[in-house]
Amino acid sequence: MKLLCVVGVRPNFIKVAPLLAAARAHRHPFEVSLVHTGQHYDKRMSGAFFADLGIPPPDIDLGVGSGGHAQQTARVMMAFEPVLLESDPDVVVVVGDVNSTLACALTAKKLHYRVSHIEAGLRSGDMATPEEINRICTDAISDDLFTTDRMADANLAREGVPGERIHFVGNVMIDTLIRHLPAARDARIAERLGINRPYATLTLHRPTNVDDGETLAALLEAVLAGTGDMPVVFPVHPRTRSTIERCGLTRFLRDDPGPGLFAVEPMGYLDFLGLNAGARLVVTDSGGLQEETSVLGVPCVTLRERTERPITVQQGTNIVAGNDPGRVRAAIAEGLGREVGGGQTPELWDGHAAERIVDILAERS
Numbered sequence: 001m002k003l004l005c006v007v008g009v010r011p012n013f014i015k016v017a018p019l020l021a022a023a024r025a026h027r028h029p030f031e032v033s034l035v036h037t038g039q040h041y042d043k044r045m046s047g048a049f050f051a052d053l054g055i056p057p058p059d060i061d062l063g064v065g066s067g068g069h070a071q072q073t074a075r076v077m078m079a080f081e082p083v084l085l086e087s088d089p090d091v092v093v094v095v096g097d098v099n100s101t102l103a104c105a106l107t108a109k110k111l112h113y114r115v116s117h118i119e120a121g122l123r124s125g126d127m128a129t130p131e132e133i134n135r136i137c138t139d140a141i142s143d144d145l146f147t148t149d150r151m152a153d154a155n156l157a158r159e160g161v162p163g164e165r166i167h168f169v170g171n172v173m174i175d176t177l178i179r180h181l182p183a184a185r186d187a188r189i190a191e192r193l194g195i196n197r198p199y200a201t202l203t204l205h206r207p208t209n210v211d212d213g214e215t216l217a218a219l220l221e222a223v224l225a226g227t228g229d230m231p232v233v234f235p236v237h238p239r240t241r242s243t244i245e246r247c248g249l250t251r252f253l254r255d256d257p258g259p260g261l262f263a264v265e266p267m268g269y270l271d272f273l274g275l276n277a278g279a280r281l282v283v284t285d286s287g288g289l290q291e292e293t294s295v296l297g298v299p300c301v302t303l304r305e306r307t308e309r310p311i312t313v314q315q316g317t318n319i320v321a322g323n324d325p326g327r328v329r330a331a332i333a334e335g336l337g338r339e340v341g342g343g344q345t346p347e348l349w350d351g352h353a354a355e356r357i358v359d360i361l362a363e364r365s
């Protein structure tokens with residue numbers, strides 16, 4: 001059976017790594033190819049993850065790069081179509097909710113290829129975010145919908161997806177976490193950064209938080225006020241870096257681990273996992289980090305109005321705070337008031353999701 005897996009952005013590499021390993025180790029002879037759309041391309045946003053996660057280099061890099069939504073989606077579709085026809089796989093596997101996910105699913109489905117969507121069924125209800133549109137459209141046209149929790153199954157059922165297309169398999173991102181946590185801890189990143197007391201971490205990259213200078217400044221101020229004299233390690237996403245530079249916000253940042261926002265480059269997977277595993281608190285607007293902190297038992301404050309991952313609030317460690325500065329400060333105080341080690345790991349987030357997916361794909365071949 002021939003699988004063509006698509007990746008485009010940082011979290012995709014983390015999700016696809018266990019799938020590639022499970023497909024290659026499976027008793028059925030899977031032939032696997034990996035297409036990178038090139039949506040993320042900086043070494044720290046892309047290449048570093050292949051090395052950290054032991055993923056072989058992509059067979060093809062479409063090299064589409066950055067651009068507006070229409071431009072980026074269209075460029076991926078145009079570049080992917082000939083590659084797909086040439087490869088002629090049995091299944092196209094897409095992960096997550098980014099522009100590359102939708103672009104490749106749409107291209108494949110129109111050419112009558114079978115499309116499998118991993119991390120299907122998540123819904124925030126917020127159609128103002130590009131990810132929600134990507135999720136709904138990708139799920140609507142995919143043949144196999146692999147979900148991370150039963151709420152996602154219910155979302156899909158509500159949208160009329162027949163039950164036989166929905167497979168609750170667990171969470172591939174957590175497969176990767178479980179596999180790499182010992183090595184991540186061994187890397188002792190906090191010590192290497194010179195931090196020897198309780199610290200927090202911060203990531204921000206949602207357009208609604210970071211594209212406008214005033215909004216971003218107010219958020220950084222709120223995080224600073226909430227975390228007091230704790231060091232807050234802040235690996236800065238390139239999208240956020242560009243606003244910081246354009247709007248002159250470097251005054252909020254420092255380049256050492258004293259009290260305040262310690263800005264660093266985007267970190268490799270192992271270092272960042274190790275950093276979060278040892279943190280007192282994580283403040284973020286990331287999707288994946290809400291899940292990782294839930295499994296690590298580290299309190300997480302999410303700077304978004306709504307989450308597509310409500311299970312991380314119900315069972316994990318997540319507090320959804322929006323981006324109003326007062327609410328953010330209060331949520332940080334609440335997070336710091338919680339013990340590390342709280343929350344529970346959601347059902348089937350056990351390190352074996354990718355094996356279940358590959359078994360299902362093999363059965364259907």
Ligand code: UD1
Pocket residue numbers: 009010011039040041042045046066067097098099100130131205238239242287
């Ligand atoms: C994208 C996804 C988002 C996901 C995130 C993961 C969409 C619509 N958005 O957001 O859902 O959470 O990836 O990190 O698909 N840039 C660089 N170097 C890079 C990549 C990006 O400098 O390697 C800069 C460019 O200025 C670019 C901007 O970051 O315009 C945004 O990149 P883009 O991939 O469009 O969106 P993200 O914000 O990264």
Ligand code: UDP
Pocket residue numbers: 010011014203205235265266267268269270272273285286287288289292
């Ligand atoms: N991550 C990383 N280094 C960083 C920031 C994030 O390795 O500097 C990892 C993080 O642990 C998670 C994934 O990247 O596994 C999340 O990616 P991101 O927040 O960019 O995207 P989202 O999950 O919001 O789509």
